[in-house]
Amino acid sequence: MRFHTRKWVKPGDLNANETLFGGRVLAWIDEEAALYSIIQLENKRIVTKYMSEINFMSTAVKGDIVEIGIEVVKFGKSSLTLNCEVRNKMTRETIVTVDNIIMVNLGEDGKPKPHGKTKIEFVKDRLAGED
Template identity: 30%
Template structure:
């Protein structure tokens, strides 16, 4: 497969933060922001591989600044690394007070997306290559994050097996 540039998957989404999107503190619900993050990550991944994708993991979502009602939120996402059938997508969210023009990076996240075929089976994706200094920096750390992701997934599977579908203090219902 022909390698693709990181920038070719760039996806940008802007939203106005309205009252139904906020909690009792007048700030954007974290879950709402996480849904936006998953959405832009999926679009970026599909732009990269031109195949359907599923979210395999959300490695991190770090809320750095609050997003207030009336602000806008701008999310930028692009593929930073690929591995066989998976893609790492970096997402950055910027909050802006439209009245003052004050802008702050409010959230960063890494997600893993997997390309799937018509049978929902993982399918290969093209390699990605960085060009800018920032893309290269993200790409250079991606193998470490990939290994961490694999170890965390193994631990999650062990937890699922140990605790099963029942409540932790009750035997599994079969």
């Protein structure tokens, strides 16, 4: 799994228990899944269709650094299925896992559109192919 993003837990990210608010973590996961999918599918019109069971395992407190990891599970015709792990860099514990996040590629009409991708591509490889 590749960890692309780090977040610093700030006072506005906390719940009444003074620990990281689960809703904030889910928003971070959704944004990271969208960004990852936009880059992979080379289309900014990406939406979240589905998130499977969300398993909260530990937490973070103010000042902790968390990182978000995304991994491709499957390329569909117009979708991309990902899994995600969020971990606390300070305690080295997993905060939450999501086994399946389905992101859908849309056309200009707002309807699902085939993306034609079958494997993970890295931007550096795309740029090398332009030479």
